[in-house]
Amino acid sequence: MHVSTSVETCVGCGQCALAVPEVFDQEQSEGTVVLLDPNPPEDLHPAVSQAAINCPVEAISVSKS
Numbered sequence: 505m506h507v508s509t510s511v512e513t514c515v516g517c518g519q520c521a522l523a524v525p526e527v528f529d530q531e532q533s534e535g536t537v538v539l540l541d542p543n544p545p546e547d548l549h550p551a552v553s554q555a556a557i558n559c560p561v562e563a564i565s566v567s568k569s
């Protein structure tokens with residue numbers, strides 16, 4: 505799995521960082537997403553996929569490779 509995020513699109517809601525703190529964090533001042541791990545381990549794939557679905561502005565993309 506490869507993860508990418510769009511800081512331009514992110515509205516800083518924090519859902520992804522709450523759901524999968526191993527992969528997502530938030531920038532200190534704006535609260536926008538910080539991608540900690542673009543290639544998360546397999547056990548986190550379901551949570552990351554769910555976080556992408558739950559992002560209100562579709563700022564998280566996941567691909568298989």
Ligand code: SF4
Pocket residue numbers: 509513514515516517518519520521535536537558559560561562563564
């Ligand atoms: S869930 Fe989406 S909008 Fe919210 S902080 Fe994460 S990337 Fe940004």
